Amino acid sequence: MTTLIVIDQAPYGSWAGREALDMAFSLAAFDQPAAMLFTGAGVNWLRKGQQPASVGQKSAEKNLSAAPLFGIEVLVADKRACQHYGLDEAEMLSGVELSDNIQDLLSSHNQVVFAG
């Protein structure tokens, strides 16, 4: 069974994205195939050089960079959302795949999960 965890909200405004990330890491920890899709405002999780200490939060950048090491199969960014938010590949964490067609990605997983 393969699970796609979707993050569609910007980082730091709510805890939903962070809790979605925990779900992905948890699946990987139990050796269950997991992938992550960042779409809508959620693509902003993938920006390099986030400095959330000034708003009293921890950066998710390290966690996301370590995702492949922990067994998360792939991090995918919705290309159209990246364009919408002015996020080009040079500003993005390395190892993220861009997708033109997230419909195919959604249908290729048994389960699609939003954290909230």
Next chain:
Amino acid sequence: MPNSLTYTLVITGAPWTTQAPQTALMFARAALSAGHRIDRVFLYGEGVHLASNLSSPPSDEIHWPHEWAGFLTEHGIPAAACIASALRRGLVDETEQARYELTANNLRSPFVIAGLGEWVEGNLTSNKALYFHGGN
């Protein structure tokens, strides 16, 4: 797929903030009466507030934690609140009270506190996992 299905329900919306707990309860009752089974209920994020023993709504409002606890007990359905979500939000059982040297505990029976592994197992063992979000 068989006619009778098994479900894991995941609730991420808090009572009195979102409709998620009541929608989930209505679904659960309807599923049982149609001959399906609820394997387990998992509370995540804000959903953990459903397991509080301290919620005290006005007497003319439905007490959702009480309703849910009664439903779970009546049907012998296990329900867990995610430990990381619960601790952040001040929902603790006796074990966590002792571990963190807190002044009180407030977990409503029959809810238990457990890790995300419970959710992973629910995904693997139930025919379907359904999510009840607050929608923010």
